[in-house]
Amino acid sequence: MKTNLSFVTLHTADYAAALAFFTDVLDFEATETRPGATAFVQAGGAGLALRSTGGLTPPLGTGVTVYFTVPDLQAFHDQVVARGATVSEPLHDMPFGRTFTVQSPDGHQLGFWQEPV
16 A cells, blocks of 8 residues: 655644744744644645644654655755754765754754755
8 A cells, every 4th residue: 555645743842933933933834723833835745734742741753754855955054054954964965865863952853955956
């Protein structure tokens, strides 16, 4: 059976801080918001949801990196660093393209990459 990734949910102990990070630092646009949860869904790709922990206990965000493509990796990198993002893996080249990784306030690893031109 073939499956398609629909969405990823990241749980957070500090919902307000995580939401501010995703909207103010990473410039993600919320497409749906309800108490303790926000979705970031763009046409043509899998969605990302942010939720309060709902009883889960830290550590959160260990062992997984969620990757996003961006059209201008250098510009995006410079923007999020200027806004205070913690870079956990600096810009570097991989066989699939150039990439870097930041860490959310809860320790989630978020990778960003651009295909080679």
